[in-house]
Amino acid sequence: MPRRTIYHAVTERLEILDEHGNIDPELDPHLTAEQLLALYRTMVRMRLFDQKGLNLQRQGRMGTWGSLQGQEASQAGMALAMEPQDWLTPSFREHGLMEAIGVPMRQIYAFWRGDGRGAIYPPHVNCLPQAVPVGTQFLHATGIGLALKKRGERAAVVGCGGDGATSEGDFHEAMNFAGVFQTNTVFFIQNNQWAISLPFNRQTASETIAQKAHAYGIPGIQVDGNDALAVYVASREALERARSGGGPTLIECLTYRLRDHTTADDHTRYRSADEVAEWQKRDPIDRMFAFLAGSGVWNDEREAALRTAINQEVEAEVEKFEQMSPPPPSDIFDYFYEVMPWNLKEQREQLLTEVARC
Amino acid sequence: MLRTEPITGNDRRVAPAEVPKTTRMTLVQAVTRALYEEMERDPTVLVLGQDVGKDGGVFRATEGLYEAFGAERVIDTPLAESGITGTAIGLAVAGFRPVAEIQFMGFVYLALNQFFCHAARLRNRSRGRYNVPMVLRMPYGGGIRPPEHHSESYEALFVATPGIKVVIPSTPYDAKGMLASAIRDNDPVLFLEPKRIYRAFREEVPVEPYTIPLGKANVVRVGKDVTLISYGAMMRPTLEAADAVARDGVSAEVVDLRTLAPVDVETLTASVAKTGRAVVVHEAPKTGGFGGEVTALLNERVLMHLEAPVQRVGGFDVAFPPALLEDYYLPHRARVVEAIRRTLSY
Ligand SMILES: Cc1ncc(C[n+]2csc(CCOP(=O)(O)OP(=O)(O)O)c2C)c(N)n1
Ligand SMILES: [Mg+2]
Numbered sequence: 001m002p003r004r005t006i007y008h009a010v011t012e013r014l015e016i017l018d019e020h021g022n023i024d025p026e027l028d029p030h031l032t033a034e035q036l037l038a039l040y041r042t043m044v045r046m047r048l049f050d051q052k053g054l055n056l057q058r059q060g061r062m063g064t065w066g067s068l069q070g071q072e073a074s075q076a077g078m079a080l081a082m083e084p085q086d087w088l089t090p091s092f093r094e095h096g097l098m099e100a101i102g103v104p105m106r107q108i109y110a111f112w113r114g115d116g117r118g119a120i121y122p123p124h125v126n127c128l129p130q131a132v133p134v135g136t137q138f139l140h141a142t143g144i145g146l147a148l149k150k151r152g153e154r155a156a157v158v159g160c161g162g163d164g165a166t167s168e169g170d171f172h173e174a175m176n177f178a179g180v181f182q183t184n185t186v187f188f189i190q191n192n193q194w195a196i197s198l199p200f201n202r203q204t205a206s207e208t209i210a211q212k213a214h215a216y217g218i219p220g221i222q223v224d225g226n227d228a229l230a231v232y233v234a235s236r237e238a239l240e241r242a243r244s245g246g247g248p249t250l251i252e253c254l255t256y257r258l259r260d261h262t263t264a265d266d267h268t269r270y271r272s273a274d275e276v277a278e279w280q281k282r283d284p285i286d287r288m289f290a291f292l293a294g295s296g297v298w299n300d301e302r303e304a305a306l307r308t309a310i311n312q313e314v315e316a317e318v319e320k321f322e323q324m325s326p327p328p329p330s331d332i333f334d335y336f337y338e339v340m341p342w343n344l345k346e347q348r349e350q351l352l353t354e355v356a357r358c
Numbered sequence: 359m360l361r362t363e364p365i366t367g368n369d370r371r372v373a374p375a376e377v378p379k380t381t382r383m384t385l386v387q388a389v390t391r392a393l394y395e396e397m398e399r400d401p402t403v404l405v406l407g408q409d410v411g412k413d414g415g416v417f418r419a420t421e422g423l424y425e426a427f428g429a430e431r432v433i434d435t436p437l438a439e440s441g442i443t444g445t446a447i448g449l450a451v452a453g454f455r456p457v458a459e460i461q462f463m464g465f466v467y468l469a470l471n472q473f474f475c476h477a478a479r480l481r482n483r484s485r486g487r488y489n490v491p492m493v494l495r496m497p498y499g500g501g502i503r504p505p506e507h508h509s510e511s512y513e514a515l516f517v518a519t520p521g522i523k524v525v526i527p528s529t530p531y532d533a534k535g536m537l538a539s540a541i542r543d544n545d546p547v548l549f550l551e552p553k554r555i556y557r558a559f560r561e562e563v564p565v566e567p568y569t570i571p572l573g574k575a576n577v578v579r580v581g582k583d584v585t586l587i588s589y590g591a592m593m594r595p596t597l598e599a600a601d602a603v604a605r606d607g608v609s610a611e612v613v614d615l616r617t618l619a620p621v622d623v624e625t626l627t628a629s630v631a632k633t634g635r636a637v638v639v640h641e642a643p644k645t646g647g648f649g650g651e652v653t654a655l656l657n658e659r660v661l662m663h664l665e666a667p668v669q670r671v672g673g674f675d676v677a678f679p680p681a682l683l684e685d686y687y688l689p690h691r692a693r694v695v696e697a698i699r700r701t702l703s704y
Contacts, residue, residue, distance in 0.1 A: 027515060088538060164436075167436035168438050198409065198437070326682060327683055332686065
């Protein structure tokens with residue numbers, strides 16, 4: 001038999017909550033009411049925190065802002081599954097996930113305002129600064145996962161990126177290394193179906209991103225990225241596998257970017273209002289609301305109270321963010337090396353003299 | 359009072375009889391116009407890159423091309439700079455003239471392996487059998503307060519890599535004529551667009567195609583006391599500094615290099631031999647920047663004419679800072695004036 005099938009691949013998709021908020025009883029992860037509400041609160045926080053970023057930008061109080069709206073279920077589902085010892089290597093759109101694991105909103109606002117000090121995170125949060133060069137951070141997740149494994153830590157690292165990022169060579173190298181070294185890594189792709197103006201079907205000829213895992217000999221799964229429960233279950237499984245030395249996993253969350261790529265973009269140039277409206281109907285927050293209301297643990301009144309409370313919290317963060325003193329000019333030199341070389345010392349002096357003169 | 363001297367740009371003498379019609383346009387419009395004209399006159403010219411098609415490019419530099427020439431010639435690529443560059447090399451080897459866009463120069467590192475190891479060398483490696491007539495174009499430089507990695511000026515890396523031409527226009531007129539030349543050139547050309555001045559001003563630009571030869575600097579102002587040498591977005595603070603010192607009776611000659619590789623050594627040395635003093639201005643970090651190369655060339659060739667050491671005004675030797683601090687980083691008029699005074703008081 002000279003010609004035969006030597007490899008056969010199957011890729012699974014996981015959905016637990018349908019678009020109307022009905023749960024699949026067989027797949028129900030049986031979260032406690034407390035966990036469910038925490039998950040929901042996290043999603044609403046992301047939405048309101050993100051919306052505030054957009055509003056600030058419109059008022060000229062913010063730099064470029066890349067909205068995460070539409071992707072709350074993906075980011076909150078993963079956040080709920082992460083444990084404090086886990087690591088995160090985020091891209092530019094993971095501010096929701098970062099906030100959920102303990103990065104203060106004011107830091108994230110400051111970062112996108114153009115203040116380098118915004119990437120200072122609380123010491124107990126294992127998170128690298130948001131990576132702007134697309135796809136580069138996956139390899140750091142491979143390396144961190146390898147370090148965790150070498151030290152025998154019961155911890156994992158989540159390497160984030162978008163559908164566009166999976167086209168960069170770094171993504172493939174990261175998965176390949178992780179597969180070979182069996183690192184404690186979870187590759188977490190939010191396929192929001194657009195990379196600026198490029199639709200997913202022009203990004204790759206593959207039907208899914210999840211199936212790319214096969215090529216690297218690691219498990220891969222697609223989940224409904226607007227279903228927080230499905231994301232949570234897949235993330236928990238993958239993180240558990242990674243923490244216990246079972247190697248890396250690729251998770252593809254199929255979701256949708258509801259807003260412009262960033263405030264510098266105009267999405268009406270390249271996609272139809274109908275398409276956006278179609279996805280608005282699948283809003284991840286509405287879906288979770290329907291589920292919680294259906295189970296009797298949530299209602300409009302509690303919703304209103306929650307939104308008021310979160311908005312107050314967001315406003316308080318904005319106030320702290322806006323009260324931050326401007327970064328000192330020396331900030332551009334002071335953290336560049338452990339020991340400052342002569343040329344930086346000289347130039348720093350030169351700049352401070354110039355500033356003092358004006 | 360400002361004493362402004364007439365602009366004596368040599369290229370502005372394009373015979374008006376041949377190109378009677380002009381229209382006012384910005385630098386980014388001139389880029390678009392050049393792409394359009396070259397695609398129209400040569401069916402092998404292709405445009406490829408991220409968001410260059412339907413979206414018209416994040417700076418609108420390829421606006422309208424997709425509508426005019428279709429998806430076969432204006433190609434939205436997957437998100438991979440090495441992919442864009444390496445594919446362009448293949449297209450170029452096999453008979454096309456690709457103009458590949460990198461969205462921001464901060465992301466060009468991903469393209470370097472292909473551009474340096476192959477585009478720059480293929481003619482030589484194949485002993486002349488293959489050549490790579492491609493243009494790698496991208497916005498570079500600071501001044502628009504974007505997020506990290508959107509303001510870089512890495513031109514010196516390319517100048518240090520044999521096999522590549524490096525072109526940086528500072529005006530709409532130059533942008534159109536030099537991009538046309540870059541596209542028609544049979545060797546790989548890096549074409550850097552100063553995004554800070556993409557829309558900063560308009561000038562009259564001939565509506566017909568024309569070319570400006572690569573490798574020719576432009577003496578944009580004639581003077582006798584000191585030569586100011588710059589390119590791209592830094593031409594503005596350089597000219598402002600020339601105005602400022604003119605008030606004290608200092609007559610500065612201003613050279614817009616326009617092409618960094620191969621640099622117009624004749625214009626440079628002739629000017630400095632005349633003035634005896636030179637200041638080089640760029641926004642890339644001073645250490646390892648193109649200013650060092652200019653200084654070395656002048657030392658090698660006109661040392662005996664120099665009345666003072668060549669002065670360099672560059673960015674600091676740090677990563678381009680986040681938006682709130684970028685004004686502290688970018689060279690400005692006062693820093694250039696200070697450097698002029700240092701050469702004069704030497
Ligand atoms: C290496 C690199 N190339 C280009 C860019 C410009 N850019 C920023 S985001 C983006 C699209 C990213 O798409 P995707 O990975 O799907 O993430 P999303 O924006 O949808 O979250 C591009 C092209 C960049 N930041 N880095
Ligand atoms: Mg995307």
